[in-house]
Amino acid sequence: MLVIPCPYCGPRPELEFRYGGEAHIARPEDPSTLDDEAWGAFLYLRSNPKGLHAERWRHIHGCARYFNVVRDTISDTILASYKVGEAKPDMDALARILAGGPRAAAGEEKSK
Amino acid sequence: MQKFSGFGLIARAFGAHKSWQAQWRDPEPKQSYDAVIVGGGGHGLGAAYYLAKEHGMRNIAVLEKGWIGGGNTGRNTTIIRSNYLFDESAALYDHAVKLWEGLSQDLNYNTMFSQRGVLMLAHNIHDIQSFKRHVHANRANGVDNEWLTPEEVKEFCPAINVGGKDMRYPILGGALQRRGGTARHDAVAWGFARAADALGVDIIQNCEVTAIRRDASGAVEAVETTRGTIKTKKVGVSAAGHTSMVLDMAGVRMPLESYPLQALVSEPVKPAFNCVVMSNTIHAYISQSDKGEMVIGAGTDAYTSYSQRGALHIATHTLDAICELVPMFRRLRMLRMWGGIVDVTPDRSPILGKTPVKGLYVNCGWGTGGFKATPGAGNLLAWTIAKDEPHPINAPFTLERFREGRLIDEAAAAAVAH
Numbered sequence A: 001m002l003v004i005p006c007p008y009c010g011p012r013p014e015l016e017f018r019y020g021g022e023a024h025i026a027r028p029e030d031p032s033t034l035d036d037e038a039w040g041a042f043l044y045l046r047s048n049p050k051g052l053h054a055e056r057w058r059h060i061h062g063c064a065r066y067f068n069v070v071r072d073t074i075s076d077t078i079l080a081s082y083k084v085g086e087a088k089p090d091m092d093a094l095a096r097i098l099a100g101g102p103r104a105a106a107g108e109e110k111s112k
Numbered sequence B: 001m002q003k004f005s006g007f008g009l010i011a012r013a014f015g016a017h018k019s020w021q022a023q024w025r026d027p028e029p030k031q032s033y034d035a036v037i038v039g040g041g042g043h044g045l046g047a048a049y050y051l052a053k054e055h056g057m058r059n060i061a062v063l064e065k066g067w068i069g070g071g072n073t074g075r076n077t078t079i080i081r082s083n084y085l086f087d088e089s090a091a092l093y094d095h096a097v098k099l100w101e102g103l104s105q106d107l108n109y110n111t112m113f114s115q116r117g118v119l120m121l122a123h124n125i126h127d128i129q130s131f132k133r134h135v136h137a138n139r140a141n142g143v144d145n146e147w148l149t150p151e152e153v154k155e156f157c158p159a160i161n162v163g164g165k166d167m168r169y170p171i172l173g174g175a176l177q178r179r180g181g182t183a184r185h186d187a188v189a190w191g192f193a194r195a196a197d198a199l200g201v202d203i204i205q206n207c208e209v210t211a212i213r214r215d216a217s218g219a220v221e222a223v224e225t226t227r228g229t230i231k232t233k234k235v236g237v238s239a240a241g242h243t244s245m246v247l248d249m250a251g252v253r254m255p256l257e258s259y260p261l262q263a264l265v266s267e268p269v270k271p272a273f274n275c276v277v278m279s280n281t282i283h284a285y286i287s288q289s290d291k292g293e294m295v296i297g298a299g300t301d302a303y304t305s306y307s308q309r310g311a312l313h314i315a316t317h318t319l320d321a322i323c324e325l326v327p328m329f330r331r332l333r334m335l336r337m338w339g340g341i342v343d344v345t346p347d348r349s350p351i352l353g354k355t356p357v358k359g360l361y362v363n364c365g366w367g368t369g370g371f372k373a374t375p376g377a378g379n380l381l382a383w384t385i386a387k388d389e390p391h392p393i394n395a396p397f398t399l400e401r402f403r404e405g406r407l408i409d410e411a412a413a414a415a416v417a418h
């Protein structure tokens, strides 16, 4: 089970949350101007990366708010959590932290 | 290929079984093939077999990054059924069940296909209405499915507790597909591999496809692998949870997300459970393997992941349900649990057809329920690759449906799992 850091309430067990799918997929401003290709892409295409994934979670049994998380889909390590409306973190920087190993990812200094 | 038979088994016993040959070769990859299949699961191996057998293409290879059958084929709970709601789905899955019925003979390999019946339990009014609708729709499509009262459920599967008013999820009936059942997962991969190899197909393991090369016109011309470049004009991708990554190598984005799905088995016990029982509502799936283990399927995790392991609370939830359904299993000890990565589409129906890239074909999106389709999917992927157009059975399942809004929404129909 994941321990998910809610930006409002702090770290809580996954059971308190509902997954909300990939983050940062903005609904097109004016859907009727889109062709079928673009509308289908908005509805159905997802990046599904093997690696860092920005995703939405909702703290349904807590503050009930939506927020975003960056998680590594290979190790399930959570690298960042941030409020809706805040910019997506620098994914390359997070990838470097992840490459430094689980301790670096957990915010500890890399001993070298 | 050495033919398997009861007589051969007895005859070789006199030689202490030392005269058996390897069941397939371990060839080096050639520089080029007429077609290459990416992914050595049951679907990919099946496609190679049918390409060779029904379409006369012998110069083909199956490239598998690990070992054959090591993906979801070797990780699933082996439930086979075809009682899906929509006409397109019934045709697709029943095509597979019909092939299953003759598969052991066709492959000369015992796939241990056992039509012991798949019973889906109804726990509330919605289940009853939905299952009865399925029963009628299936019958109209020539697919067997029948409604059982709680008493008939008990008679068909005595181990189930249908009684108690105090049950959290009472059993109000069930839908039974008698032609449904299970098969031995490894045997399916091995049987297809052996039969394909005998027809000249190269099965190349430890060979990961890392790039798809395209010519000036955009058509496929080669794949790069961890064992070198292989030229080919036709590539069929059947990589389950990794399909979106492989298609990304050719610049094709897919409506797929990959989730961990887990299963577990108990210690082996004497024959105690005579059929397959599924309950979508309380999320439990169970059957007994020929080894005697209770094979139990749990749910997917909530989030996408490639970790190949699910969370413990998902499995616990399933066991809670099973303990209520079949009280005698409370004393069973669980032996092993594991996960697979399943590729899920927005409508929970598979994608089987051509792609926007010439020479690139895809079979994916089988999600939590594609083992049952193994021979059918292989057969239809082979057709699609050989003829460069989908077979009428898989024509509704091509990628275009997501652009055209022509979904085949089995998810809404039944919240189907396996």
Ligand SMILES: Cc1cc2nc3c(=O)[nH]c(=O)nc-3n(C[C@H](O)[C@H](O)[C@H](O)COP(=O)(O)OP(=O)(O)OC[C@H]3O[C@@H](n4cnc5c(N)ncnc54)[C@H](O)[C@@H]3O)c2cc1C
Pocket (backbone or CB within 6 Å): B038, B039, B040, B041, B042, B043, B044, B063, B064, B065, B066, B067, B068, B069, B070, B071, B072, B073, B074, B075, B076, B077, B078, B079, B080, B207, B208, B209, B210, B238, B239, B240, B241, B242, B246, B261, B262, B263, B297, B338, B339, B340, B341, B342, B366, B367, B368, B369, B370, B371, B372, B373, B418
């Ligand atoms: C726990 C669990 C329970 C399930 N229960 C059922 C059930 O009861 N009934 C049912 O019908 N279905 C069930 N399923 C679903 C079923 O297992 C799958 O739909 C089916 O096995 C898919 O077969 P496949 O051959 O397409 O995939 P796989 O067997 O996964 O084969 C894909 C192969 O592609 C290889 N590959 C990936 N990327 C590359 C690459 N770049 N290069 C080379 N090779 C690559 C992988 O290593 C893998 O071996 C279950 C799945 C799981 C995980």
Ligand SMILES: [Zn+2]
Pocket (backbone or CB within 6 Å): A006, A007, A008, A009, A010, A059, A062, A063, A064, A065
């Ligand atoms: Zn919160």
